[in-house]
Amino acid sequence: MQKKPPVVALILYASFSPFHFSVPYLVFSAAQPEGPLFDLRIVSSGADSLSAERALTVHPDGGLELAETADILVVPGWHDLDARPGDDLVGVLTRAHARGAHVVGLCYGAYPLAYAGLLDGKRASTHWMAEQDFCRRFPRVKLDMNALYVEEDKLITSAGTGAGLDCCLYLVREYYGARVANKVARTMVIPPHREGGQAQFIEQPVAASTQDAQLNILLDYLRNNLDRAHSIDDLAERTAMSRRTFTRHFSKATGMTLVDWLVNERLHRTRELLETTSLSIDRIAGMAGFQTPTSFRQHFKKRFQVSPRDWRKTFSAMK
Known part of the structure; x- marks a missing residue:
């Protein structure tokens, strides 16, 4: 039965x-x-x-x-x-x-x-x-x-x-x-x-600007130079601040540490490149400023729970 x-x-x-x-x-x-x-x-x-x-x-x-x-x-x-x-x-x-x-x-x-x-x-x-x-x-x-x-x-x-x-x-x-x-x-x-x-x-936008005009100029500079390495000391000097003052201003204006902000922006950039180009994963990692392709893959998987390759398969406009 x-x-x-x-x-x-x-x-x-x-x-x-x-x-x-x-x-x-x-x-x-x-x-x-x-x-x-x-x-x-x-x-x-x-x-x-x-x-x-x-x-x-x-x-x-x-x-x-x-x-x-x-x-x-x-x-x-x-x-x-x-x-x-x-x-x-x-x-x-x-x-x-x-x-x-x-x-x-x-x-x-x-x-x-x-x-x-x-x-x-x-x-x-x-x-x-x-x-x-x-x-x-x-x-x-x-x-x-x-x-x-x-x-x-x-x-x-x-x-x-x-x-x-x-x-x-x-x-x-x-x-x-x-x-x-x-x-x-x-x-x-x-x-x-x-x-x-x-x-x-999930949309995870980063504000294009802050209420700190001096930092806005710096953020634009960083976005245009994500492929380069950036240190707190160099950026503090660029904004004519002490290291301590720069760190405090940056955190107050963005709600993030410099390292977290850079990782966030770099991941945002890699998503755009994965979706709109046929560039290799290694090439995209370098253009976004990740030190190695392995580091890029680890950060990407931690944030989005999928690999860069799977992201491209799902969202690429180049299909």
Whole structure:
């Protein structure tokens, strides 16, 4: 006799995102010749039909009571970061976690889990654009802003948009193994597992100027001469300051040490060169001022969690 498929409760909320809803809907609706992999149930508070952001209404299979026995509960995004989930949803999520079900928050769906207190003291992920807001609201959560998705104690949270696919495929692997998950991924024409994390997509701009006019001239000089070695003593002399005064002014104006600022600017330069030229990795390292290609690769991997070569494969405009 065939084992019953795991039950997935896909939770609707007001003004839900059609994309975030469609990701788990597509993955957990996947079927094999032997039958469906999951028993997908769309649920909402009061079994109400709900409208998405634009011109889409979904009629659920029932109310939140259908989630009380689900093996997986999925909150696909969240409509308003200021909005706390209702007591009925908090209760369902809390009871599900207590009985050992997987509780999933995709992208901003980490917010209702955090509001419910489920993520306190645990690692979690969400979209990088919400980092400061999330940390301010939920200081007890250990936010990992590089991870595409994080699982701890059967609580799973993911980064934005496409990372929801990675997260859902992870659950397919958990229940059915890599072979089945790979088949589902191939059907959807997506990679079964992505390397790297969302750190490679986070914008990390460095201010083009500061409020210190004298230092602005120096910063322009440094940006135009990143390939050269620069010492604090030389730059202090260039600005007619003592070493101590220069160090203090530079840190106050940029919020960084000279070394950190140079590494940041050099990495920014290497990203531009990787994306817009076909120059070799070694050549790019030298043009950006890294002493050796090995040093460049180490700094790049530490910052973006992928190699320079993989960055080029992903973002190059020379394809």
